[in-house]
Amino acid sequence: MTKNPIHPPSEDLFAYRDGELAPEKRSFVEAHVLGCSACRSMMDQVSALESEMRRGPDAAPPGYLEHLHEALRARLASSRPAAPENVPVPPPRGREAPTKKTEDRVSGDGNRRGKVIREAGRIEEAPRLPWGAILSTAGAGAAVLVVAVILVRGGFAPKAVHEKATRGTEVSQAPPAGTGAPESVGRRMAQVPPPAPSRDEAKQKKDERFQDQKLAKTGSASGQTENETRSVADEMAHRQDEPRAQAPQAATPEGLTAPPAAMKSLAAGEETPYQALLRKHRLPPVWSEALVPATALEAAAPELRFLYVTGKAGADSARVRLYLAEADRLHYTPGDSTLYDEIAKHYRRAIRLAGSDTETVRVATERLRSLPR
Amino acid sequence: MGAEKPDRSAQPDAELVQLVLGGENDAFDELVRRTRRPAYRLARRITRNHEDADDVLQESYIKAYRALARFQSQRAFGPWFLTIVARTALSQIRSGARRAAVALDAPGEGGIPLAERIADPSQDPSERQRLIDVEQAFDRLSEEHRAILALRVEGDLPYADIAAALDVPIGTVMSRLARAREALLKEVEELRAARFRR
Numbered sequence: 001m002t003k004n005p006i007h008p009p010s011e012d013l014f015a016y017r018d019g020e021l022a023p024e025k026r027s028f029v030e031a032h033v034l035g036c037s038a039c040r041s042m043m044d045q046v047s048a049l050e051s052e053m054r055r056g057p058d059a060a061p062p063g064y065l066e067h068l069h070e071a072l073r074a075r076l077a078s079s080r081p082a083a084p085e086n087v088p089v090p091p092p093r094g095r096e097a098p099t100k101k102t103e104d105r106v107s108g109d110g111n112r113r114g115k116v117i118r119e120a121g122r123i124e125e126a127p128r129l130p131w132g133a134i135l136s137t138a139g140a141g142a143a144v145l146v147v148a149v150i151l152v153r154g155g156f157a158p159k160a161v162h163e164k165a166t167r168g169t170e171v172s173q174a175p176p177a178g179t180g181a182p183e184s185v186g187r188r189m190a191q192v193p194p195p196a197p198s199r200d201e202a203k204q205k206k207d208e209r210f211q212d213q214k215l216a217k218t219g220s221a222s223g224q225t226e227n228e229t230r231s232v233a234d235e236m237a238h239r240q241d242e243p244r245a246q247a248p249q250a251a252t253p254e255g256l257t258a259p260p261a262a263m264k265s266l267a268a269g270e271e272t273p274y275q276a277l278l279r280k281h282r283l284p285p286v287w288s289e290a291l292v293p294a295t296a297l298e299a300a301a302p303e304l305r306f307l308y309v310t311g312k313a314g315a316d317s318a319r320v321r322l323y324l325a326e327a328d329r330l331h332y333t334p335g336d337s338t339l340y341d342e343i344a345k346h347y348r349r350a351i352r353l354a355g356s357d358t359e360t361v362r363v364a365t366e367r368l369r370s371l372p373r
Numbered sequence: 374m375g376a377e378k379p380d381r382s383a384q385p386d387a388e389l390v391q392l393v394l395g396g397e398n399d400a401f402d403e404l405v406r407r408t409r410r411p412a413y414r415l416a417r418r419i420t421r422n423h424e425d426a427d428d429v430l431q432e433s434y435i436k437a438y439r440a441l442a443r444f445q446s447q448r449a450f451g452p453w454f455l456t457i458v459a460r461t462a463l464s465q466i467r468s469g470a471r472r473a474a475v476a477l478d479a480p481g482e483g484g485i486p487l488a489e490r491i492a493d494p495s496q497d498p499s500e501r502q503r504l505i506d507v508e509q510a511f512d513r514l515s516e517e518h519r520a521i522l523a524l525r526v527e528g529d530l531p532y533a534d535i536a537a538a539l540d541v542p543i544g545t546v547m548s549r550l551a552r553a554r555e556a557l558l559k560e561v562e563e564l565r566a567a568r569f570r571r
Contacts, residue, residue, distance in 0.1 A: 011551035018525075020532045020547075046554045049561060050526045052507040060413055061423065068413075069405040072434050076398065302445065305537065331440060338432075338464040342540075 007039055008032055017043050274316035277303050286359050287322050294330050301327035318360045321350035325367065334372045343371060386450035390441055401438060408451050411527055412458045418523035419462035421512070429465055433458040455528040456538035463520060463539070510560035518553035525550055 007013075008029050015021040016029045033039050271279070278284070281300040284291045304323050307313040313320040325346035332339050347368035354360040381389060381403040392400035412433065416426040437444075437454050444453060511519060524535045535550070536543045 009551070010555060011547040014551050014554060015532070015547050018532070042558070045558055049507050049510075049554075049557055050522075052504050053511065053522075053526050056504055056508055060417070060426075064423075064427070065409050065413060068409050068430065069402040072405060072431060073398070073402075075431060075435055076401065076438055298443070301443075306533075331443070337468065338436075338461060341464060341467075342460075345540075 013039055013043055272316055273307055273312045274320060286319055286363060287326050297327050318350045318353035318357055321346045322360055322364050340373060344368060387446035390444050393441055404450055408454050412455060414527040415455055415458050415523050416462050418527055419520050425465060429462045433461045452530050452534050455530060456534055459524055459538040506561050506564050510557055510564055513560050514556055518556050521549050522553045
């Protein structure tokens with residue numbers, strides 16, 4: 001029957017068949033499958049069942065799929081891509097933001113804001129937009145932005161956060177006056193593009209300070225270049241079967257806020273994948289409303305998600321979860337129960353995983369409390 | 374709506390997404406046409422009834438439409454959208470707001486038992502019976518196993534996308550998918566053995 005009595009685990013066999021097995025295991029499994037009729041038979045049987053599943057009926061009522069887009073059209077008329085809160089957001093890749101004319105075309109039927117007609121003739125109230133509140137919020141946001149830029153240029157916030165991560169000492173994390181605006185204000189504020197020259201300058205200075213302080217703390221440059229930080233696409237291409245690395249938390253003196261693994265790698269002059277990602281996107285170690293613009297968070301979100309999904313977040317998992325919660329929160333509107341659950345789950349996991357990382361616990365707890373349903 | 378619509382069937386997903394972001398909503402119709410069948414099958418496999426699958430599908434398209442600016446143009450729209458469908462369907466199931474699953478032998482749409490609609494009557498009876506077996510076996514699986522099998526079989530998603538859809542690490546996808554496949558195989562074997570005994 002089989003010449004090789006030691007069969008690989010079934011997950012390896014199926015991953016091999018799906019083309020998802022890590023390269024280092026592939027040749028072993030391949031050699032085994034070639035010589036083992038039992039494993040081949042099991043894989044063939046499962047392939048046949050899956051093929052039968054695919055041939056099964058759609059089970060949809062006749063005409064349902066053909067008319068789906070028509071049913072959707074009425075519902076989509078009340079939505080707009082990329083700007084669920086109808087706040088001006090710069091569209092990607094230099095495309096013009098949808099104009100009023102575009103919006104008219106999207107809605108088309110005169111039911112732009114008041115009511116949404118659903119395909120079955122059901123009518124439900126859509127939330128009316130509080131334009132007065134939005135405009136006043138935008139004004140407040142602009143004011144907060146100016147204060148934040150001044151503070152960043154003055155070197156206040158990055159220094160405080162960086163010192164926490166590297167030295168692990170308790171640093172007062174009270175937000176500067178003027179940044180205590182409601183989170184929705186901060187979020188909307190962050191979506192409004194700030195004046196380009198001052199922002200770039202602030203970013204550059206912030207980055208330089210991070211690098212200088214790191215050199216001072218570690219005694220040498222990390223030695224890692226931007227190129228060494230593999231992009232998500234590269235990571236996907238080199239997808240490997242890596243076990244989820246949850247580094248055990250070593251005992252830490254009271255008051256330490258940086259996770260032990262992060263401190264250890266800093267002391268050794270090495271970067272964790274999370275730190276490399278932070279450096280690449282110029283983000284602080286722990287998410288902070290005052291320091292992380294929405295655009296930067298959006299840009300970093302896919303890589304953060306990849307770190308989490310592949311288990312490469314390791315001892316930084318709690319902080320990654322906090323960032324993921326905030327990335328999802330950018331697109332959250334109260335009433336969206338699905339997204340609420342996801343965001344809350346990230347916060348809760350962040351709190352649970354944080355261990356002695358009191359800063360992450362504090363921020364995640366406060367943010368979870370302030371998340372409106 | 375205009376009388377003549379451009380034929381967008383040959384346009385890449387990324388271009389269609391850019392057109393929608395620019396206000397061309399007809400382009401979204403094309404994205405719907407490309408994804409509706411696998412998306413419905415996925416939603417139906419997870420929710421196990423048409424009404425919930427319909428809710429999930431419409432909700433997912435609305436979510437995708439609102440989040441189009443986040444879509445990364447180097448990816449295909451289909452897998453990205455199917456992860457949204459899976460998350461929405463699982464969320465619906467977990468919220469407990471779903472309708473009862475339709476048993477395979479219960480009267481379905483038009484009063485015809487689903488098992489009778491499972492395949493073309495002109496098919497070879499043994500082929501038809503195999504399809505019925507696999508549907509019944511799938512129906513007996515746990516929610517966790519149904520979801521991951523549906524993502525892999527109906528969605529044809531890579532492990533990384535399944536991991537993102539289920540919010541679990543890739544290692545968990547590998548092991549859970551293997552257990553689900555083994556469970557399906559076992560259920561089918563039991564069904565066939567039981568029929569043979571009769």
